[in-house]
Amino acid sequence: MVSYALGLDYGSDSVRALLVNTATGEEVASSVVNYPRWSQGLYCESAADQFRQHPLDYLESLEQAVAQLWRQAPEGAAEAVVGLSFDTTGSTPVAVDAQGVALALRPEFADNPNAMFVLWKDHTAVKEAAEFTAAAARSEPNYLKYEGGIYSSEWYWSKALHVMRKDSAVRDAVYMWVEHCDWMSAVLTGTTHPSEFRMGRCAAGHKVMWHESWGGYPPNDFFVSVDPMLDGLASRLPTDTFTSDQAVGGLTQEWASKLGLPVGTPVGFSAFDCHMGAVAANVQPGVLTKVMGTSTCDITIAGYEALSETCVRGICGQVDGSVIPGMVGLEAGQSAFGDLYAWFKNLINGPAKSIIAASTALNEAGRAALLQELEDKTLVELSRAASALAPGQSGVTALDWVNGRRTPDADQTVAGAIAGLKMGSGAPEVFRALVEATAFGARAIIERFRAEGVAVDSVVAIGGISKKSDFVMQTCADVWNCPIDVLDSEQSCALGAAIFAAVVGGAHADVASAQRAMGSKVCKTYEPNTKAARVYDQLYTRYQSLGEFVDGGQS
Ligand SMILES: Nc1ncnc2c1ncn2[C@@H]1O[C@H](COP(=O)(O)OP(=O)(O)O)[C@@H](O)[C@H]1O
Numbered sequence: 415m416v417s418y419a420l421g422l423d424y425g426s427d428s429v430r431a432l433l434v435n436t437a438t439g440e441e442v443a444s445s446v447v448n449y450p451r452w453s454q455g456l457y458c459e460s461a462a463d464q465f466r467q468h469p470l471d472y473l474e475s476l477e478q479a480v481a482q483l484w485r486q487a488p489e490g491a492a493e494a495v496v497g498l499s500f501d502t503t504g505s506t507p508v509a510v511d512a513q514g515v516a517l518a519l520r521p522e523f524a525d526n527p528n529a530m531f532v533l534w535k536d537h538t539a540v541k542e543a544a545e546f547t548a549a550a551a552r553s554e555p556n557y558l559k560y561e562g563g564i565y566s567s568e569w570y571w572s573k574a575l576h577v578m579r580k581d582s583a584v585r586d587a588v589y590m591w592v593e594h595c596d597w598m599s600a601v602l603t604g605t606t607h608p609s610e611f612r613m614g615r616c617a618a619g620h621k622v623m624w625h626e627s628w629g630g631y632p633p634n635d636f637f638v639s640v641d642p643m644l645d646g647l648a649s650r651l652p653t654d655t656f657t658s659d660q661a662v663g664g665l666t667q668e669w670a671s672k673l674g675l676p677v678g679t680p681v682g683f684s685a686f687d688c689h690m691g692a693v694a695a696n697v698q699p700g701v702l703t704k705v706m707g708t709s710t711c712d713i714t715i716a717g718y719e720a721l722s723e724t725c726v727r728g729i730c731g732q733v734d735g736s737v738i739p740g741m742v743g744l745e746a747g748q749s750a751f752g753d754l755y756a757w758f759k760n761l762i763n764g765p766a767k768s769i770i771a772a773s774t775a776l777n778e779a780g781r782a783a784l785l786q787e788l789e790d791k792t793l794v795e796l797s798r799a800a801s802a803l804a805p806g807q808s809g810v811t812a813l814d815w816v817n818g819r820r821t822p823d824a825d826q827t828v829a830g831a832i833a834g835l836k837m838g839s840g841a842p843e844v845f846r847a848l849v850e851a852t853a854f855g856a857r858a859i860i861e862r863f864r865a866e867g868v869a870v871d872s873v874v875a876i877g878g879i880s881k882k883s884d885f886v887m888q889t890c891a892d893v894w895n896c897p898i899d900v901l902d903s904e905q906s907c908a909l910g911a912a913i914f915a916a917v918v919g920g921a922h923a924d925v926a927s928a929q930r931a932m933g934s935k936v937c938k939t940y941e942p943n944t945k946a947a948r949v950y951d952q953l954y955t956r957y958q959s960l961g962e963f964v965d966g967g968q969s
Pocket residue numbers: 425426427706707708709751752753754755756793794797877878879882883886
């Protein structure tokens with residue numbers, strides 16, 4: 415009898431639902447719903463790096479996405495769903511009260527951004543991150559040794575402390591902080607109450623300083639040494655964590671009826687988007703899986719023996735079972751990838767958009783159509799023009815750090831830069847330099863892995879940009895001097911979640927057999943151009959020099 419697994423992927427802007435045949439991997443239905451409050455820009459202040467998401471955005475869009483799914487799915491599909499699993503962005507934590515209720519769901523906090531999820535790209539907690547890094551460096555053991563040695567403002571404890579320092583009402587009401595991925599599984603299984611709440615391995619290990627060797631989280635003294643405000647918080651978190659091949663529990667009556675699924679449908683422990691995406695991409699030792707979109711998230715895995723005692727410096731951590739149970743998952747990434755292109759698009763289009771919006775030369779429909787064309791076609795046109803230039807022709811060099819640097823060596827205070835501008839440097843020349851900068855930033859990650867003894871022999875790309883831009887992908891192949899396979903699935907992270915859901919629901923005995931049946935195939939390969947690769951070896955040293963100039967030699 416046919417059975418299905420449901421993968422639910424929470425991205426930065428929207429939730430995607432994907433229904434997958436557990437035997438064949440066929441993606442039988444999918445839907446995407448944007449977060450309504452987030453789409454209106456509510457609760458965010460981009461100039462202050464503040465990005466918050468309301469829990470209702472997640473819950474309402476989930477109901478809508480699943481309802482849309484059933485409109486496309488085969489008759490009776492809902493009854494044939496064996497399990498469901500989530501992946502989400504991260505670190506995206508929220509404050510919950512002693513009853514396990516996310517604070518923004520209480521009327522008195524309904525409009526308070528500090529009571530909402532602090533999205534991964536919120537960089538308000540730079541100061542706090544530095545305090546955790548300093549405290550860990552003073553500790554024995556260094557509690558960041560499995561998280562790259564540097565704590566990031568994108569991560570759980572920095573965000574928790576920052577919000578508690580800023581907002582006494584939240585500080586007084588918070589009982590513990592919960593990652594978005596863990597919250598989703600808990601809500602659907604009715605286990606949000608702290609006495610029942612359980613956490614997945616992925617978020618805990620990569621962002622919350624969980625490690626088996628120190629019995630869970632660092633001791634209370636460590637947190638109090640950073641700020642007495644943290645007293646007792648870590649000890650409220652459950653000590654054990656669970657890999658995503660295990661079930662948190664079954665769907666509650668309430669959520670079964672909201673989602674149109676049978677009561678008790680198994681719900682898996684959740685993980686971050688890129689980790690589940692890597693599973694859909696059949697990640698293996700020596701293969702780096704890159705989710706290339708607004709940002710990048712880079713994932714590989716290693717066996718315990720191969721990694722041995724190595725603690726890879728400056729990455730987002732190495733965690734036993736964060737990707738595949740029984741292997742160590744390693745994570746790195748760039749805080750801005752496509753976002754750098756979007757920044758440039760907005761920069762060059764800004765004045766023209768204001769002029770068009772106020773122009774009387776066109777009627778309202780004409781103005782709207784032209785504005786939409788600018789939005790849709792600018793990156794395509796820039797790519798066309800930039801691809802006609804030869805590597806190194808323009809003399810322009812750029813850095814990709816407009817949103818800070820996630821890895822190697824997290825530092826959200828560093829900034830982007832463009833050097834070598836001349837009167838003849840037009841938009842295509844600058845755009846090409848920006849695309850090269852994102853490829854160079856990615857190369858720095860690959861080189862860090864290799865320098866630390868983690869093999870990167872080939873790259874598999876997933877995410878929007880891997881499908882949207884031949885120009886970006888070819889530039890990356892040339893800069894990295896290695897082939898890049900692009901995965902067929904349009905929804906790799908959701909597919910990864912569905913693979914876990916199939917295991918949790920018993921359709922497959924383990925992740926490896928689910929991957930064999932359901933994993934996505936390669937649809938395209940970009941081969942490096944050796945001549946361009948040689949030029950890029952030289953240009954990469956210019957990128958490094960510019961980086962040293964900007965961040966004082968730490969890169
Ligand atoms: N033609 C293009 N060339 C290069 N980048 C593009 C193009 N079109 C869109 N992008 C970039 O793709 C990014 C969105 O990627 P996507 O994977 O769809 O989203 P997300 O990362 O939110 O999942 C944006 O940052 C945008 O700048």
